[in-house]
Amino acid sequence: MEPSLEPGIGAPALQRPGVTPARLMAVIGSLMRELHGGHAPAPALDDDLQQALGIDSLARMELMLRLEQSFGVRLPEAQVQAARTPRELLHILAAAPPADVVERAPSVADMPVAEPEVRALPRHARTLAEVLQWHADKAGARRHVLLLYGSRAAETLTHAELLAGARDMAGALQRLGPVRGEAVALMLPTSLEFLQAFMGILLAGGIPVPIYPPLGSARIEDHLRRQLHILSNAGAVLLISDRQALAAARLLRAGVPRLRAVLTPERLRAMGGRHEPVALSGADCALIQYTSGSTGQPKGVVLTHANLLANIRAMGQALQVGAGDLLVSWLPLYHDMGLIGAWLGCLYHGVPLILMPPQAFLGRPSRWLKAISDHRATLSAAPNFAYEVLATKVPDAELQGLDLRCWRAALNGAEPVQAATLERFAQRLRPFGFDARAMLPVYGLAECGVGLAFPPPGRGARIDGIDRLTLQCQGRAAPVAAGQPGALRVVGCGMPLPGHELRVVDGQGAEVADRREGRIEFRGPSATAGYFGNPAATGALFHDGWLDSGDLGYVADGELFLTSRVKDLIIRGGHNLHPYDLEAAVSALPGIRRGCVAVFGAPDPATGTERIVVVAETRAGEPEARAALRQRIARLSLDCLGLPADEIVLAGPHAVLKTSSGKIRRAACRDLYERGLLDQPQSAVAGQLARLWGEALLRRLRERGRRAAAALFGARAWAAFGIGAGLGALAALLPGRRRRKHLARALARAVLRAGGLPLRVRGAVPEGSGPWIFVSNHASYLDWLVLTAVLPAQACLVAKRELRRHLALGWVLARMGVRFVTRDDSRAGVEDTRQLARAARDGESLVFFPEGTLGRAPGLQPFHLGAFAVAAQSGLGVVPTSLTGTRSVLRDGSWWPRAGAVEVTLHEPLLADGQTWESLLRLRDAARERVAQGCREPLLSA
Incomplete structure (x- = not known):
């Protein structure tokens, strides 16, 4: 069929004959x-x-x-x-130039050279900053990275240059304000600036959060919404972006009110600023790595310096990385495989890194192999699809001249590994020196840094043939001959990394035998402590000290075999169905967009099981063609799953949602399917951006309204405090302490009401004339006001003697009956205890803060013994008193009150069973337990 040309369109001024x-x-x-x-x-x-x-x-x-x-x-x-x-x-x-004009390769002088001598490693480094400093000190002039752009000139970076650039970035970040412990987002393409900015954030004490730049416009709204979720969840205060992505970055800033600024690397360098060293430890967070979100919203995996270094060291040991190694990577730096496995791994081991932007591979896949051949690289990694492209798509002419005998470890991970792909790649590249024994299918996940299981180098891939129906019905991986009908070929992913463990468990958490399918759990020094700002997901991650990978698989002869993601599993009529083979088979059909097929289960209320749904992208419009596609997909479903698909959806381009790394987002597709939105046409880019800008504007307006309300509340509270303080000073002039204290109690209640702080009291002061010893947690400077309003008027607060030295404040407090004690002089403290005991025996109730201090962070600190010694010596009961809400209303270090409810819980009194040391400790511990239960904060150690 001749292509249609619009009328009136003439040919351009062509420079090459035959181009029409x-x-x-x-x-x-x-x-x-x-x-x-x-x-x-x-x-x-x-x-x-x-x-x-x-x-x-x-x-x-x-x-x-x-x-x-x-x-x-x-x-x-x-x-x-x-x-x-x-x-x-x-x-x-x-x-375009003729085909025989090839791009200029970097000169040999530009190439890092793998030195033959055995190199030392920074084995005692506790942080990535120490690793960089170690290499800069030992071999600062050694080439660390050679960045290949394709036709553009290559760029190089030494260890010393990386450290200098990182210090410049850190100084500028610190000049903008304190970033210690705060998230700084990186939305940069593969570049030397990314490497320097990442390390600069660490040197400034911040936490890098890599996110990926917008790569296309078809689903720009979906992409930016995911980045908004990440930035909001991480609480990012700064965003570093390049000029090409500034428009998207500014939209993100409008949608995340906490973001203080959007900056480019050029602006940071121009700002300058002296870097002030920050003390870091292995327990400090070094990275928040967000999951791809293939099974839901991305979650921020918290990884410490110790986690990352443990993973890098273990992977280096498993791969037997040595002085002669050199690595080539085109993997994006905003994903763990490219960031940790490639760059940070090379940084630690001192291995030269040949770095390429992902676009260099997508533009010309053969460039990856050419870089390996030209630079004599020994290590390189990629997802399965990259090996498939090289095995089936690249013309023979582009492979001529390759010598891949140097490539000893070809790692394949980040997505399901297909046995057929491994075989096709090895067969296609064998004439060019590739050894099939170099293929290393590996397994890892962000929750374990990046790597968890590796096979031994030089062994080659292990492919296990198992019976598909037995796996589906019984969850057992029964071995069968690979060519037998119904055989499923599963690729082995190796053994756990040194120092790490994994196990396979059933639905009740019990470990299963070999060749039984179950959930894969792991533990080890690389394992995360949880997800940032997501306690519910963190709680679901841990089971009896093990972490749930979210994957299904089995172990055979000590090796892990992966079968499915837990959330991708389709449960139909008692069968556990894995979607991947059917997706691959449908994707290979003519008329279906390759890699754009999603198979998932959708609940069927009528049957109580799941329906099998196949969504495949196509542009076929004629009814006959679409009917033929449905018939072929139905037959494939019977062949691959043993069951027919319940619904086959032929959708238009971009209907199947994917992550930035190309993984199918089956959960998101299922959600759109269930809401009837799966194949809705995408609005124009301008409409998507306008919708996002409108939402960002509303979010900003709401945030400003919230801040204005908070400011008004703070002003109201301070006005009430100020008036109350003035009236309290006047009340101190009245004769008679009893009258002064009753008035102070009434004033405290009035101040709380006028300041908009609702007060709730649980329990009551014990019946009887008293007196009592009240012991309370100390969470805020507001505590004394709340207790004055709640406790009997005759109760006297016990405060540190330093307050007595303030002329005006000390006089008012003394007039209100406050008792002062010395904290730093043991002899004076013993005498103070005796005087307080005498006052208690004389009928005075006393109010103690036995923690002795307060802090911003929640948690009940250890109690001092003074209050309990007074109780024992005076024979009075101790009333544990819990305060809740005061820390949130007026936190230590902040003088601007926030709206919130305050609650006081008065527990049943406790009595000392003697005056011995052991009896005092028992009384103290019992009171602390009661206070902790009431204030709902954890017990802290000394």
Whole structure:
């Protein structure tokens, strides 16, 4: 079918003979017919490649390869990836050089050289900052990174340059305000600036939070909403972005009121500022790594310096990393595999890193292998899809001249590893020196840094053939011959890293036998302590000291075999169905967009089980073509799952949601399916951005309203405090302490009411004339006011003697009956205790804060013994008293009150069983337990 050209459109001024609109549209039309089942509409020169023709980044890579073969040229992939229409591709083709013109490789002088001598390692380093300082001191001039851009000139970075750049960034960040312990987001592409900014955040005491820049416009709204969730959850105070993403970064700032500023690396360098060293320890948070969100909203995995270094050291030991190693990586730095496994791993082990932006691989996949060959790299890693692309898509001409004999460890992880892909890759690359024994399928997750299980280097992949029906019905991995009908081929992921453990458990948490499928749990020094700002998810993560990976699998001969994500499992009629094989089979059908298939289970209330739903993207429009696709998908469902699909949804491009790393977001697809929104057409980019800006504006207005309300409340509270303080000073002039204290009690109640602080009292002062010894937790400077309002008027507060030295305040407090004690002089303290005991025997109730101090953080500190010695010596009962809410209303270090309710709990009195040391300790501990129960705060150790 001849492609349609819009009338009146003439050919551009071409520089290369044979480059015509008709030939170009023929190539595009052929690709579209393959993608969309042979019934794609005829493309036009000014159609949008992504929105109208459905050619995404992977399909664009295929299109570029075909155009180069058809026209005999070498295309600049950056321009091809940026092209919006076929007309722009036509101009790029016309100016392209012949195919025999290859890009200039970096000169040998630009390459880091793997030195043959055995290198020492920073084995005693406790933090990443110490690792960097160690290498800068020992070998500052050694090349750390060579950054390859493709046709652009390469850039290099030494350890000393990384440290200097990081210090410049840290000084500028500290100049903007304190960032110690606060999150700073990084939305930067792969660049030397990313590396320097990451380390700069650490040197400033901040916590890096990498997020990925917007890579396309089709689902810009969905992308930015996920980043808004991450920034809000992390409480990020600064965002570092490059110029290309500034518009998106400013929108994010508008939607996250806590963000103080959006900055570029250039602006940070221009600001300057002297770096003030910050003391860090291994227990400090070094990274909040957000999960991909393939099974829900991204969660922030908290990783300390100790976690990261333990993982890096264990992976280095498992891979037997040595002085002769060199690593090539195009993996994005905002994901753990590229950030921790590649860059930080190379930084620790002193291994030179050849770094490439992900776009360099997507633009020309063969460039990855060429970098390995040219630089004699020994290590490299990628997800399964990258190996599949090299095995099936790249033309033979681009592989000529490769020598991959140097590649000893080809790690494959981050997504399900397909046995067929491993075999196809090894067979395709064998003529170029690739040894199949170098293939290392690995397993890891963000909750364990990045790596958890590795096979031994040099062994090659282990593929286990098991019976599919036995696994589905009985949860048992029964071995069968690989070619037997119904056989499922599962790739082994190796053994736990040194110092780490894993186990497989059933639904009750009991460990199962070998070859029984169950949930994979792990523990070890790399394991996170939990998710940032998400206590519910953190609680669900831990089971009896083990962490739940969220994955299903089995162990055979000590090796882990992965079968499914727990949330991806479909439970149908007692069968446990894994979606991946069906997704791969449907994705390979002509007319279905490759990699754009989601299979999931949806609840079926009528049957009490789950329905099997298959969503596949296609542009096939004719009823006959769509009916044929449904029939083929139905047959594949029977072949792969043994059961028919209940519903097959043929959707348009971009209906299947994915993470930034290309993983299918099945939970999100299920949610859209259940709400009837799965195949809703995407609004224009302008409409998506306008909606986000409107929501950000409303959020800002609400935040400003909240701040204004908080300011008004604080002003109201301080006005009440001020008036109350003035009246209290006047009350101190009255004769008779009894009269003064009754008036102080009434004033305290009036001040709380006028200040808008509701007060609730649980329990009551014990019956009887008293007196009593009241012991209370100390959470805020507001505590004395609350207790004055609640406790009997004759009760006297016990305060530190330092307050007596203030002329006006000390006089007022003394007139109100406050008793003062010495804290630092043991002899004076003993005498104070005796005087307080005499006052108690004379009928005076006393109020103690036995913690002796207060702090910002929740938690009940150890109690001093003074109050309990007074109780024992005077023979009085101790009334444990719990305060709740005062810490939130007026926190230590802040003088601006916040709205909140205050609660006082008066517990049943306790009596000392003697005056011995042991009896005092028993009384103290019993009182502290009661106070802790009432204030609902944890007991802290000394």
